[in-house]
Amino acid sequence: MYTANENRYGTMKYNRCGKSGLKLSAVSLGLWHNFGDNSDFDNMEKMCFTAFDNGITHFDLANNYGPSEGAAEINFGKILRESMHKYRDEMIISTKAGYYMWPGPYGDWGSRKYLISSLDQSLQRMGLDYVDIFYHHRMDPETPLEETMEALAQIVRSGKALYVGISNYDGPTLQKASDILTDLHVPFIINQNRYNIFDRTIEKNGLKEKSKELGKGIICFSPLAQGLLTDRYLNGIPEDSRIRTDGRFLNENSLSEDKIKCIHALNEIAKGRGQTLAEMALAWILKDDYVTSVIIGASKPSQILDNIKAIENTSFTSDELSEIDKIASSFQ
Secondary structure, three states: OOOOOOOOOOOOOEEEOOOOOOEEEOEEEEOOOOOOOOOOHHHHHHHHHHHHHOOOOEEEOOOOOOOOOOHHHHHHHHHHHHHHHHHHHHOEEEEEEOOOOOOOOOOOOOOHHHHHHHHHHHHHHHOOOOEEEEEEOOOOOOOOHHHHHHHHHHHHHOOOEEEEEEEOOOHHHHHHHHHHHHHOOOOEEEEEEEOOOOOOHHHHOOHHHHHHHHOOEEEEEOOOHHHOOOHHHOOOOOOOOHHHHOOOOOOHHHOOHHHHHHHHHHHHHHHHHOOOHHHHHHHHHOOOOOOOEEEEOOOOHHHHHHHHHHHHOOOOOHHHHHHHHHHHHHHO
């Protein structure tokens, strides 16, 4: 039976999620990759143990994380059941629904039918009575926003989630969703969106500023731009890289010589700060109080330990920020 490190809360930072009472570890572990049917279970366990031993309390999932769909929840549920169940009250477990999960008209998007059914399935896969945070995973252009938000309200009232969040929304839709959920007295506390040095979408679509204005937290995924903001591509494209082995989210055509030069320039700034490029990229996201937590992915425990180092220095000079912005703008 796994026994957690007694000093697990010694160095991690915990940030309040907007104006709510909930705090999240500054670094969260995402199970989007490397927790599916094609991954080694012992390695999954070690990654979860390493994360928790070092103060990461938040584990982020979704109904369709795999492969196959649901596999990450099944595997995480097994780890909980067999090794970590006594620490459940020290953990924040989140899941989502909004993307394709099963055939037919009821397994996608944002209907009341889909969201409630999906969460029931997620809880069964993980062996849980409730999750701490349940997200609607993306905006639905056809389902009335009121229906989707009422589904989230019912989920909280049923006790199957303590808090709710929305993911991949823009600023104006966030405002509308927040107004509805406020009227329904639902504890809506967090937005999950892609954000990194190269991808500034939440700055451009109003989500970042609106979240701050409304007192909602932000948690960011893809903080390393699918590995571009690491040392992986400084000397070309490795044969075992995601570009070579997967290509769904990052392909070789997206990495030109000019973009590699940008990565090298950022790496030089990181060196000057005494950080790796990955550490600096994570620290950049956590540099102000807009962002509550950053979601890291990992394929081995050592990557988790490396990424946690980012919280040791999240302060940037104005010159550093200006140069980072300049490099990022030329990367597009």
